[in-house]
Amino acid sequence: MSGKPGQLVACLVVGALAGCAAMHDGAAERRRSAYSSSLGPDATTMNRAVTIASDGRYEDAARAFEQLLQRLQTAGGDRAAAAEAMFWLAFCREKQGRFSEAAALYDRVAAEFPDARAADNALQRRRRIDPMAASRPAP
Amino acid sequence: MNQQADHDDEQVERMLRRWGADEAARRVQPGAPPIPQATPRRRRTTRRWALAAAAGLVLALAAGGALMVSRTDLAGQTQALTGAQADADRLEAELAQARSDLDAVRADLARAGDKALADAKRHAAAVEKLREDFQARQTASAAKAVQAAARLKRLEADLAAAGGKLKKAGADLAKAKSQLVAAQTAATRPSAELARLRRRLAAANTELTRLGKQNRDALLAQRKAANDLAMFQAARRVAVGDYQRAYLSAAAGGATGLAACQAASANTRLLARCAQLRPSIRKPATRNLFDRIEIILTRLDLIDPGGLNAAADLVKIIRAGDVMAQIDAATAIGAEGVEVRQWLIEAGAILAGVQRVG
Numbered sequence: 001m002s003g004k005p006g007q008l009v010a011c012l013v014v015g016a017l018a019g020c021a022a023m024h025d026g027a028a029e030r031r032r033s034a035y036s037s038s039l040g041p042d043a044t045t046m047n048r049a050v051t052i053a054s055d056g057r058y059e060d061a062a063r064a065f066e067q068l069l070q071r072l073q074t075a076g077g078d079r080a081a082a083a084e085a086m087f088w089l090a091f092c093r094e095k096q097g098r099f100s101e102a103a104a105l106y107d108r109v110a111a112e113f114p115d116a117r118a119a120d121n122a123l124q125r126r127r128r129i130d131p132m133a134a135s136r137p138a139p
Numbered sequence: 140m141n142q143q144a145d146h147d148d149e150q151v152e153r154m155l156r157r158w159g160a161d162e163a164a165r166r167v168q169p170g171a172p173p174i175p176q177a178t179p180r181r182r183r184t185t186r187r188w189a190l191a192a193a194a195g196l197v198l199a200l201a202a203g204g205a206l207m208v209s210r211t212d213l214a215g216q217t218q219a220l221t222g223a224q225a226d227a228d229r230l231e232a233e234l235a236q237a238r239s240d241l242d243a244v245r246a247d248l249a250r251a252g253d254k255a256l257a258d259a260k261r262h263a264a265a266v267e268k269l270r271e272d273f274q275a276r277q278t279a280s281a282a283k284a285v286q287a288a289a290r291l292k293r294l295e296a297d298l299a300a301a302g303g304k305l306k307k308a309g310a311d312l313a314k315a316k317s318q319l320v321a322a323q324t325a326a327t328r329p330s331a332e333l334a335r336l337r338r339r340l341a342a343a344n345t346e347l348t349r350l351g352k353q354n355r356d357a358l359l360a361q362r363k364a365a366n367d368l369a370m371f372q373a374a375r376r377v378a379v380g381d382y383q384r385a386y387l388s389a390a391a392g393g394a395t396g397l398a399a400c401q402a403a404s405a406n407t408r409l410l411a412r413c414a415q416l417r418p419s420i421r422k423p424a425t426r427n428l429f430d431r432i433e434i435i436l437t438r439l440d441l442i443d444p445g446g447l448n449a450a451a452d453l454v455k456i457i458r459a460g461d462v463m464a465q466i467d468a469a470t471a472i473g474a475e476g477v478e479v480r481q482w483l484i485e486a487g488a489i490l491a492g493v494q495r496v497g
Contacts, residue, residue, distance in 0.1 A: 047452045054434045054460055056427060084441055091437070095430070117441050128414050 046084065053092055062092035083113030087122050099129050147220075151202035158199040161192075186244070190237050197233065201226040383488035397444040397453075400492045404436050409486055416479055425475055428465050432486045435462065439493065454497030457490055466490075 045068050053061035069085040072078060090105030106126035110119045201223065390406050391399035404410070413433050420426045435456055442449045457463065466487040470480045 043448065043452070047455065050434060050438050051456050051459055054431045054456055056430065087441070091434075121437060121440060124411070 046081070046088075049088065053088065053095075058092040058095045062089055062096070065089040065092065079113060080116050080118075083109055083116035083118040086113075087118035090122065091125070094125065094129065103129050154195075154199045154202045158196065187241065190240065194230075194234055194237055197230055201230055379487075380491070382484075383491045386485065386488040387492045397439075397442070397450045397493065397496050400489050400496065401439055401442075401444055403489050403492070404439055407485060409482065409489070410436055410440070412482055416482055419476055420479055421476075422469075422474055424465075425469050425479065428462070428469055428483070431460050431462060432466075432483075432490070435490065436486065439489075450493060450497035453493050457494060462490060463487060463494070 045064065049061050049064035049068065052064060065085050065088045069082060069089060072082040072085060086105055086109050090102045090109065093099075093105060094102035103126055106122040106129075109116070109122035110126070113119055204223075204226070387399055387403050390403035392402055392406065394402040410433065413429060413436075417426070417429060420429060435453065438456065439453060442453065466483050469475065470483050470487075473480070475483075
């Protein structure tokens with residue numbers, strides 16, 4: 001870590017971030033707080049599946065998210081948890097290159113759980129998927 | 140009856156005729172030598188013939204008597220025949236006695252034969268035993284001969300080995316003698332050689348001293364460098380910590396705790412920038428690190444900051460992947476571009492904030 005140039009860069013970054021913070025959307029934050037995930041007993045399963053995904057084992061993680069999603073939907077349980085599980089399933093498919101499946105799942109998250117935290121993330125990631133890639137068949 | 144009488148007469152007459160011939164023959168050879176009694180076998184044969192002759196003589200006498208009786212008294216023929224019958228019975232008894240004697244003789248002969256056979260068997264057994272003893276002695280002799288030959292061979296080998304050792308000892312002795320001569324010659328070398336060797340030894344000692352000092356200096360320099368590095372790393376950690384706290388407080392917009400981390404990530408658009416920077420990443424390890432951090436930041440964005448274990452769960456994921464150490468390594472080596480490194484530094488600041496909360 002160099003001395004003065006590094007500190008200068010850090011100061012610039014901190015100043016820029018202070019400006020960004022002023023533009024933070026307070027309405028979105030309030031909406032998220034009102035519709036937050038409370039996984040309860042399924043939190044451990046969700047965390048474990050996310051850890052598996054962070055290791056790059058997307059197929060194993062997708063299988064875990066599918067099981068969790070099926071359990072949450074059949075039990076008529078936590079909608080926020082179901083939305084997050086569906087989002088992570090779409091995330092794994094995107095990382096696997098199965099863009100059409102991922103796009104469809106992101107769309108379902110936004111359509112079925114419009115007030116969930118995961119809906120915003122789903123829409124953002126859905127927009128980033130190349131329309132050409134989305135139309136490509138899964139490998 | 141008459142026919143029977145005629146038949147008897149003829150029989151008696153024939154016997155008398157034979158007796159007469161035998162008697163005449165005996166009288167013709169009055170000076171004949173007595174029958175030699177050489178062997179017991181011949182004596183027994185003679186006895187058998189004597190018995191037969193005596194029986195014949197008795198029968199002839201009986202027949203002659205009967206003939207005389209028949210000639211003299213034809214009227215009392217039946218009575219004479221009865222007497223002849225009695226004589227015949229008597230003769231038959233004598234013949235039976237003679238046969239009994241003959242059987243006794245035969246039994247003697249059989250016993251003698253059995254004894255001779257037993258003797259012969261005993262002799263054969265003795266001969267067989269002698270033959271076996273001889274064979275055993277012959278076998279033992281052959282074995283001893285083989286042993287003796289082997290021992291002789293061994294002795295010859297020992298002798299040859301001893302000869303070789305003797306020869307080698309002689310050679311060693313000769314070599315020792317030559318070495319002794321050489322040593323005596325070396326002992327008389329001029330002292331100049333010794334002085335030269337002493338000078339070389341002194342130079343080597345000097346070089347050794349110099350190298351030891353150089354080694355000690357290098358060791359001291361290494362320790363000093365290690366201390367400097369430790370101090371530098373401590374100062375860096377302090378600076379990074381200060382930077383991370385300043386970054387978070389600036390980016391979070393007044394939020395605190397896990398919500399500050401969420402706000403900082405959202406305000407700085409780290410996830411969106413991650414997708415933009417991905418194509419410029421050079422090393423696969425850095426790309427994997429980006430993927431891992433992207434997942435953690437996404438999870439941070441989705442998590443309820445008010446949850447009981449929210450921060451702790453995130454910290455587990457961060458520590459499981461050893462993310463902070465990987466960020467330090469990726470930013471230190473400078474293999475990636477400035478923007479990628481800057482993104483990693485910012486992400487590290489947010490994740491450090493999560494770890495402080497958790």
